[in-house]
Amino acid sequence: MLKKRLIPKLLIKHRPMGRSVRPVLVTTRSFSDAQDVGDPISQAKIYEAQLADELAVLNIDGTPIAGDEVMLDLIERLAEETFMPLCVGGGVRTIEDFGTLLNRGADKVSINAAALASPQLIGDAAGRYGAQCVVVSIDFRRDEYSRWMVMRDHAALSGGRELLDWAREAVARGAGELLLCDADRDGSGGGLNWQAGQQVAAAVPVPVVLSGGCGRAEHFVEGFKLGGAEGVAAGTFFCFRDQNPMQTRAHIRNAGVPIRMET
């Protein structure tokens, strides 16, 4: 049967180093306080050895991916040095960007701000590349009325979209997968927002991946069993925590969640 997915997130920033610019792996807390944690390629290989089901690579500078040889070269090298599925996002603006990334080695391309600005892009990309390549990434947080509101460019728009509403629209337009991230929980280690996940998962027929706040193996179990998630993406959890990834998998499996245990 279909297994649930553990998806390490590689958050990438561009760092000038001498005369060149290098892609650096970082972690964040509530989408800020980026801390350098090392080289993305080495970390990706470690994740692969630890049985990661998929890798999410996100350019958090949000600079346009078109012509960004630093990021594009990184994706190409990741595809060369690892043999695992790659979802790439950050700065994707046009349908040509989809093609560029898919040709360099991405299996799926994630759009966030561009989808909010021009929802048409979702359907155009799905029409050419298939829904299975189109991931709509949604960052959200509670507003002052406790509603889950979609964020845009790391800020909740006042009078913006509600999470459920946008999730439904994105899927209706052709998104093959949703990647939800609770901004308040990002990097907190306090647990996923599985409640939001549950509502979104009940509302759409496509896979939903939850992210933001994993601190213990049990949080993953909540995401899968309570949150309706097909995948859980985590950045800080895999970088900093002392957790042994295989123990995390074993804990998840022992909780009755189908998950890969060997290559």
Add this chain to the structure above:
Amino acid sequence: MTKAVRPMVGVVDYQAGNIQSIVNALDHLGAQARRVSIPEELRGLSHLVLPGVGAFGFCASRLRSSGLLDDLARWTLVDRLPLLGICVGMQLLADSSDELGHQTGLGWGGGRVRKLETDSRQIRVPHVGWNTVIFEEDFGEYRSGDSADFYFDHSYAYDAPTVAHRVAHCSHGRLFCAVIRRANVVAAQFHPEKSQSAGMQFLRSFLELRRDA
């Protein structure tokens, strides 16, 4: 490689998706892999891979305008050399696909491609992730009854059709063909180049096929 001669594998580059990952995986296995974008580049090859990422219609039209179709047909139907279709590459080999109405495939693999259906919130489409493939026949390193998990990412799949061509099946809402084989034509719905060591074993098994006498 059990044989002395290194396989020379072409990966058809028809501007529809990721060639490099497949080339990388084949390199990793010790084969000599290269892109094929013009007919001349087919010379000297022992195996061919037809990848495919994208909607069926988009890929089919790119393949048609690639200038390679006649030579691919000769490779497959006349010379009967080993051909591996992957994901949409597999679907292009079908008789037909239901994606966007009814579209005709190349027919070299046979069979019909239909949409996977969600029937509950347990079965979601696209089918994304690692799922178990059960082999019904011997194929390369696999024996009938073997199973392995591979990475899938698709919304359409072969019906479980003509048993004669079904090498392995998988299930997601319904049973579908994960691997088919019709003489020298093999096809996989999953992505062996993204399925880590399981995928490597599968590619090695394909490379064990030699020219169909």
